[in-house]
Amino acid sequence: MKYCQTCLQPNTRPNSVFSADGICPACDYFGRLKHVDWQDRYDILVDLLANSRRRPGQEYDCIIGVSGGKDSTRQALWARDRLGLKPLLACLSYPPQQVTERGVDNISNLIEHGFDVVLSAPAPGTWQRLMRHSFDRFTNWARSTELALFASVPQLAIRYHIPLILWGENPGLQLGDLKTLGRTGYDGNNLRYMNTLAGGGLDWMLEAGASPSELIPYRYPAPEAFDAHGLQIVYLGWFLGDWSLVNNGMYGTAQGLKIREDTVDNTGDLAGVTSLDEDWVTLNQMIKYYKFGFGRVTDYVNEEIRLGRLSRDKAIGLVEAYDDACAPGYIASFCDYIGITVDAFWQQVRANANPQLFDIRADGSIHRRFQVGVGL
Ligand SMILES: [Zn+2]
Incomplete structure (x- = not known):
């Protein structure tokens, strides 16, 4: 185990490779940010949005997955108030034993800010059984639930005919999960290869006895489905120079987020x-x-x-x-x-x-x- 020379990232993070002089991918990326022209990036985003205007019959400009937390609150407000978009917010709700009162209040906060939010709630019995299998098999209870969380957004994008998905953080650049890197710094279409999603495979859940029909909410749309529906995930974090845990938390609390x-x-x-x-x-x-x-x-x-x-x-x-x-x-x-x-x-x-x-x-x-x- 070795630590990054600059920060305290050990080289044990999955899918991460340090540079020859011992710098982690996230520090390497941060070092390069000093030379970024943020106005230039903003212009790229504006062009991108101009090229993905609403198609006939499409009611929303984009879809954003929200938990009501700091990142999603910041994204939703920025997309609407700065970029002038009409976003549909997609929230996957947890069963009552898992969700906190604070979490419910934070979703209400977004609704009170005037957003349309579509809530989906996967069947609680399956959710619970899969969480147990996930913990037994991987010592990581979130293996199944993360799949449902991530899959719900492109699934709803397909159903609502909204090809543009806005996502927050680029895990490849901002955390160092290099398998998720796309063609550009904002291209999120490789998000499925994130360590926690492992390509979106459901085999272990089927082996654990779940039926294909029970796994509908856990099915991350395949690359072919992305192509067929023209889906594009865009990382908003790439365009925001001050994107960080603490900064997003401050923006969020200023907008009514409960911490x-x-x-x-x-x-x-x-x-x-x-x-x-x-x-x-x-x-x-x-x-x-x-x-x-x-x-x-x-x-x-x-x-x-x-x-x-x-x-x-x-x-x-x-x-x-x-x-x-x-x-x-x-x-x-x-x-x-x-x-x-x-x-x-x-x-x-x-x-x-x-x-x-x-x-x-x-x-x-x-x-x-x-x-x-x-x-x-
Ligand atoms: Zn580092």
């Missing part, structure tokens, strides 16, 4: 602005830490280091203190939902912790072997 009140030692969320609509992503971030040696705090501090608002040394302290944070209450409610005991949960997490990065002691506690900022 977390729970403390960082329970959530690993330094500003309380991520995954506002549910709480179990927090335990997935903790599991990610045990698998790859980095969690939610790492993602935060890396952006802040690049923006020059936090020193690498100070960031090391934050990562050491909170990168594995997750309140026991979130774990308990998750275990209750998928029908396992908390002991079984920890047994599985320990069995899937990376043995090169972590030692597991006789009492079951997990200890890192690497030094944050230095590696192994």
Whole structure:
């Protein structure tokens, strides 16, 4: 395990390759942003939009997947108020056991801002069973739900005849998931190859006993369907020079977004602005830490280091203190939902912790072997 020379990204992030001089893809990208002419990029976007005007019978200019969180609130308002578009917002809603009151309020906030929002709710029994299978098989409960979240937007784009999909972050450039890179910095049509989606394959769900008809909401439209309907995903994050976790959180709260009140030692969320609509992503971030040696705090501090608002040394302290944070209450409610005991949960997490990065002691506690900022 090696760390980026500039930030605290370890080279254990899936689909990521460091440069010869030890710089992570996201820092490399950020370094190149200094030379970007943002007006130039804005002009590219305006041209792009001029070329994708509404076709006859098309009622919306674009579709935006929203959770009501910071990124989607910023995108929706920017698309309408700055770009003059009429967007349809698409929200995939979670079952009542998973969604937070805050998440519901944040969607209401967008509706109150005057947007049309189409809500879809996949069948809750299938959702629950697939989440359990996903956790059992991958020690990652979100494998199935992420597919549904990502698939819902192009599925609705096809049904509503809206070829333009606006997406937020470019995971290839802004996180370093290189498989998602497209023809240009804003081309999002390779989003399906993101690590969490793995090309959109459903085989493991079929093997787990789900029927093809139960998997309709999980089916990410194939490249052929994208071509047939002329779908184009455009990353808005590429056009916004100040796109970041903290900045988007500030824009969002100024527009009525409700953020977390729970403390960082329970959530690993330094500003309380991520995954506002549910709480179990927090335990997935903790599991990610045990698998790859980095969690939610790492993602935060890396952006802040690049923006020059936090020193690498100070960031090391934050990562050491909170990168594995997750309140026991979130774990308990998750275990209750998928029908396992908390002991079984920890047994599985320990069995899937990376043995090169972590030692597991006789009492079951997990200890890192690497030094944050230095590696192994
Ligand atoms: Zn870096």
